[in-house]
Amino acid sequence: MISQRTLFLQHVAQTSDFPLCLEIEKAEGMYLTDINNKTYLDLISGISVSNLGHRHPAIINAVKEQLEKYTYLMVYGEFVQSPQVKLAQLLISQLPSPLDSCYFVNSGSEANEGAMKLAKRYTGRQEIISFKNAYHGSTQGCLSIIGSDEYKNSFKPLLPSIIQLDFNCEKDIEKISKNTACVIVEPIMGEAGIIIPKNDFLLKLRKKCDETGSLLIFDEIQTGFGRTGKLFAFEHFQVVPDILTIAKAMGGGFPIGAFVSSNSIMSCLKNNPVLGHITTFGGHAISCVAALANLQTLIADKSLITGVEEKRKLFERNLIHPKIKKFRSFGLMIALEFESFEFNKSVIDCCITKGVLTDWFLFNSNSLRIAPPLIITESEIKFACDIILEAINQQP
């Protein structure tokens, strides 16, 4: 009989020649279990998705209840669907003014596509400013604004009028002008390997955008929903964007994203042309109830978010080793930088063999990623750190 692994390699399209190929049968809380009953401690949350861990009971129950009512009804924005309305209301209650209108989509890339379209439509301008080493998604619009030529070159031509700045470079802020429709930035750069804004960089971006009438977009697709120790990372910096994009952890394991703005900005998608952004499955009822339960849980159990900083410190205290060149972190977004990709990859592989699931970063392949579900316990952190140190020590 042909194995499932062989069929996977034959018929499920691959994105690299070296997929992990773990055959997971079940995932619960902090752990994934494979077909041989081996368990893996999840240190990456499916890249910042499972912030409440896997199969959180509140999410599972909400989905089961909704399955008894309806699954799909109609393309986005036509029917009043209670799961969408309740989710929008709760989300908006957690956001500062003027963010009071949510457009639900299917993914992070689509959230950024919608945000860029909205900014172009609202300002009547074409130029978009983003940052070197930024990651915003894989669609052609998002590819145009990511900060890596290696990923872009083979897919050109992409969007015109894109300018890329150096993150944390104050001089570059001057390039934002009255031609700029929007500036899109990750408040903490994820795939660049956890890069933190310095010297009020986000505030300076905000001021310049105010001067030029450009919209400021925060991509919180990786940083959102508690990962940094606040519900959203921008809360650490007292800077409010004109458009916020979210996805990943939003759905507690179900596919959903959103771009959020003010009613006055968002309303321009209604005309010239009508239906300025449309989506069939965006705001799917099942994803919305999952996202609602996810957000309700994060709000009700405050320690999930307030505990993030202590957990970060515990990782920091327990991950001291001469081979770790740098420990960069912001909340439970952690990067351990080694001397080379080869060394990093061998440590990662060794950790996986020992039952700890980790990964590297798209634009920082020397660094090992730690982004566990926020529910990780003290003893699990200590166990994970012991395994990582053991893996480092086993390298030649």
Ligand SMILES: Cc1ncc(COP(=O)(O)O)c(C=O)c1O
């Ligand atoms: C910061 C950021 N923006 C956008 C995206 C794209 O999200 P998606 O993969 O859901 O399209 C990602 C995904 O990793 C991300 O980390």
